[in-house]
Amino acid sequence: MSVQDLRIGVIGVGMMGADHAERVVNRVAGARLVAVADPDTARADQLAASFDGVRSIGDPLALVADPEVDAVIIASPGFVHEEQVLACLEHGKYALCEKPLTMDSESSLRLVEAEAKGGRPLVQVGFMRRFDPEYAQLKAMLDSGQFGRTLLLHNTHRNATVPDTFRSEMIVRDSLVHEVDVARFVFGEEIVEITVLAGTPTGVAAEGVLDPQVSLFRMAGGGLVTSEVFVNCRVGYEVRCEAVAERGTVVAGQNSTGIYSTVADERGGYWGGQVPPDFRVRFARAYDLEVQAWVDASRRGEVVGPTSWDGYAATAVCTAGMESLATGLPVKVDLADRATVLGGAAR
Structure with missing residues (x-):
């Protein structure tokens, strides 16, 4: 790439997508938004x-093919990701594809x-937690060996x-x-088995929706991961x-590490902070760092962060997870052999 934006x-x-567009215009260096x-x-x-x-541009594939577009952020629904990412590969354009990959x-x-x-690598998948300062610090602390x-x-x-x-x-x-990507990121290995369980659903969930859910991942090296997902917690x-x-614990994302406040009302004094309303607030810094890293790498002709393999591996785990949700039983993750698939392009 040239030194141009x-x-x-x-x-x-x-x-x-709108959030990313505003980010590129106002908070990312070395980049220019030219089309949506x-x-x-x-x-x-x-x-x-x-x-x-x-x-x-009316047609997303026309945007990919446009000679005035160097790189593409894909923030469309997952069911159209395959054709849009394939178009980026065909035109040799770097892509930042939001999860799930497909x-x-x-x-x-x-x-x-x-x-x-x-x-050559062209795809980065939007698992932004890897760029969140707290998650990145947690990973670094664990990798230090202490x-x-x-x-x-x-x-x-x-x-x-x-x-x-x-x-x-x-x-x-x-x-x-x-959570699948976090587990793979932190442990540095694949998930080999997943169990997804759903108990009594919250009364505010839509009819037939099993929420919350609790999952158990078994890692290739024997580690275990529990994950609670509750999408209507209110x-x-x-x-x-x-x-x-073995010698301690590390926590990322505790609300107490953010804004701390005290307030007095007719009931007395209380302490606390604000719970972020949505992902754009909680991970604003992570998204900024993610897109900036993608832009910098694309200008150098490289890919950093989660790769297409990471996107595939996460999707494979979730495919097994949906089977487990239906049966309540552990399901082995069916993952292709990485060396065979990637060959000399392994990364």
Whole structure:
């Protein structure tokens, strides 16, 4: 790449895509937003008009092919990711694809194979927690060796609310997928088995939705990971991780590490802080660091952060997780051999 700004197009202008567009314009160096695309052309037109020099392109694949677009942020629904990522690979353009990479392990593996066949990495997957300062520090502390071997990981993932269209399987595929990547990131190894259990659902969940859910991952090296996902907790957005090692523990995401306050009212004095309303607030810094790292790497002709293999591996775990949710039984993760798939392109 030249030293010129990376010209970025954003596909999908919902909550996440619009947030990324604003991020590129206002908080990312070395990049310039040039185009947006969405099937809702009116919304895309409105977003494009809010920034100087940004075009709205009706067809997402036309955005990918546009010669004035160097790299693409894919924030569209997961069921169109395969064709959009494939288009980026065909046109030799760097892509930052939001999770999940695709909706099932077979299509995710096809993307890994297509990228490997092309001979150079082009895809980064949007597992932003790897860029969150607290999660990154937790990983560094565990890797230092001072705590001994990591034995257990406990994850909590709560949303205030989700639409009624967010069904039980989506809790696994679209929410738990983050905990899957965290486990692989922290342990540095694959998940070989998953169990997903659902007890009594909250009364505010949509009819038929199993929420909350608790999962158990068994890691390749024998470690265990528990994850609670509760997407209608009604309080706010709470995400944290506790690692239990041989000689201590490390916690990321404790609310007490943020704003601390005291308040007095007619009941007396209380202490506390604000629970973030959604992921854009909780992980704002992580998203900034993630996109900046992607831009810098793309300008150097490299890929950093979670790869297409990481996206595939997470999807494979969630595919097994959806089977476990249906049966209540442990399910082995069916993962392709990495060395065989990637060959000389292994990374």
